[in-house]
Amino acid sequence: MTGQVRTVDGRVAGRRGQATRQKLLDCLSEMLSTSPYRDVKVIDVARMAGTSPATFYQYFPDVEGAVLELADEMAKEGAGLTELVAGRSWVGKSGAAAADELVDGFLSFWRKNDAILRVIDLGAAEGDKRFSRIRTKILTAVTGSLTESIKELQGKGRVDKDVSAPAIAGSLVTMLAGVAAHQKGFTGSGVKQADLKPNLALLVHLGVTGKKPPK
Amino acid sequence: MTGQVRTVDGRVAGRRGQATRQKLLDCLSEMLSTSPYRDVKVIDVARMAGTSPATFYQYFPDVEGAVLELADEMAKEGAGLTELVAGRSWVGKSGAAAADELVDGFLSFWRKNDAILRVIDLGAAEGDKRFSRIRTKILTAVTGSLTESIKELQGKGRVDKDVSAPAIAGSLVTMLAGVAAHQKGFTGSGVKQADLKPNLALLVHLGVTGKKPPK
DNA sequence: CGGTAAACTGACGGCATGACAGGACAAGTT
DNA sequence: AACTTGTCCTGTCATGCCGTCAGTTTACCG
Known part of the structure; x- marks a missing residue:
């Protein structure tokens, strides 16, 4: 290749x-x-x-070019993120567990690579296609699987047909990425560190299934 | 002052x-x-x-210092974002409308100022306190009001007591900011432009109230 | 008109960039 | 061991931006 x-x-x-x-x-x-x-x-x-x-x-x-190489290395590693979602059941208690683990895995991946990821984010936001492509590649590992999960639930009639699975999946993943990137900003404004993950998981579960997770 | x-x-x-x-x-x-x-x-x-x-x-x-000035100018303008949320009812149909207008107002604000906002985002993500403070200041206009709304719903028993209002509000706003910044990345990966806003509004409504909006 | 403070600029040492040609090095050949 | 070959690295240079200072021009006021 x-x-x-x-x-x-x-x-x-x-x-x-x-x-x-x-x-x-x-x-x-x-x-x-x-x-x-x-x-x-x-x-x-x-x-x-x-x-x-x-x-x-x-x-x-130049520096940009080297950063793109770093990003490529990371994108390969990031492909493993698919497993956080693929083949998971979103029904009942296992749904809550799926949300938990997705949040957890995603946040730790982001934190481990935050330096490069924020540069990629910037490049993509500035409209540089090379950065956008890599960013999409990394996120697609998760959004793609999540989109499938939602579509599956739609097929079973558990989720309204008129929601757009890719839009929901993309928005949720963007939320996770954003929170991971600005975690310090949260704790600095009255959010307890320990509250973050469970509430993110709640939002993810709500977004995917449309329902609150069981207690 | x-x-x-x-x-x-x-x-x-x-x-x-x-x-x-x-x-x-x-x-x-x-x-x-x-x-x-x-x-x-x-x-x-x-x-x-x-x-x-x-x-x-x-x-x-230096350049950074000037950017901070620009950011300050914008933060003042951004204070008006509070009105997108403050004093809104999240019950029934008006809840759906509130979500719609929040998404709409937020996205257009972000798009209008995207150049400076992405620099602020970068600075904040890099841990620069000055940028973090301004970013928080802008977002607080929305998260603060949103937090109040959620707490109010909790007071009325319409939302579980054990969710952290600020964590939810912060996460939702971060989602909006992220989506606004990478809007092009969405349309580039199978999400229709027109699908974005309604699905974001759905997520916001779900996050705030825990329920789907009425049809 | 003269004085004072504000506003601006030319010019300079210092450093990053990006290109080149030539020297150092490893590995194999005779 | 001497030689050869192709890879690898660096010294050096022209160019251009950075950030600062001393010094000049402009605006304002008595």
């Missing part, structure tokens, strides 16, 4: 080359989680990796 | 000074909506305003 790793000027990268490339990506990743995106400079990343800016530009066209 | 407008070196700004200051802010605002945040340079803003970079630095410490 993906061809070999290549440098900007078209050479194929060997073992050593791939190692430095990866090191640069790692350092960029750390940089992103410690400094504002706007202040991340090529020279700092290169210094941290014990190399020179020129080396950086051999493997990536 | 707010003292006079001051330059970085402490002078008070006169008529002419305030005019150029405002012009710089306007140009910055336009710049933000046409270029990626990372590429917005002081020199471009200054050029667009027909002045020099040095002038920019007389009124703002």
Whole structure:
């Protein structure tokens, strides 16, 4: 599928080359989680990796390009999020459990990768197609499965036919992403940390099934 | 309340000074909506305003500082969002209408100011307290009122006591903000534009009242 | 008209960017 | 071991933006 790793000027990268490339990506990743995106400079990343800016530009066209690589790596890992939803029953008590675990899994994934994810979010919001595509790819892992679940419930007559399954699924996932990204903002305005997850799960359950979960 | 407008070196700004200051802010605002945040340079803003970079630095410490000013302007305007919720009844048909209008008003506010809002979002997500505070200030206009509405319903026994009103309100508003910011991402993945608002309104209604709106 | 404070600018050292050519290195060949 | 080959890295350079200062122009007031 993906061809070999290549440098900007078209050479194929060997073992050593791939190692430095990866090191640069790692350092960029750390940089992103410690400094504002706007202040991340090529020279700092290169210094941290014990190399020179020129080396950086051999493997990536610019900072954005490198971020997209990081995002791609993460998107692959994010494909596993599908399992949080696929094949789950949303009826009765197992429905409540499904909501709980979806919220939990999603939040921890987001938190683990928050630095890159917020850059992707920004790029996508700015209308950059490359970022939008990756963002969709990551979220589709969840929204897709969730859409299926809702459609299934509609098929059984448990959910109104006139709701749009993809719209609901997308909105709920966006909510989870937003809350994960601004978690600090919540605790700062009168929401107890412990209250967050159960109430999110409640909202997810309500959205998917249209009903409150059983006690 | 707010003292006079001051330059970085402490002078008070006169008529002419305030005019150029405002012009710089306007140009910055336009710049933000046409270029990626990372590429917005002081020199471009200054050029667009027909002045020099040095002038920019007389009124703002850096680009971030100027963005915070823009955000402050917008926060004042955003205070009007309270009226989308305050004093509304969430019972019966008027509940459905309240949800509709909240979604509508919120989305159009967000869309009108999306350039600055996504920068604020980024700053807040990166943990910058100044951005977090402004973001909270804007959102509080809605979450606060919404929290009150939910608490009121809880008082009347129409909503379970064990849900956290602020957590629900915050999550719903975050959902609205997220959807507004990534609206294009939705339509790009199988959600019809026209389906979005009604389904969001449904989710809001469900979240606030715990019940589906009447037909 | 003269004085004072405000408003602006030119110019400068410093740093990031992005390109190139050439040197260092690993691995295999003779 | 010396040589060869292709990969990998860096020194260096031109360019352009950043952020600051000293100094000039403009507006206001007695």
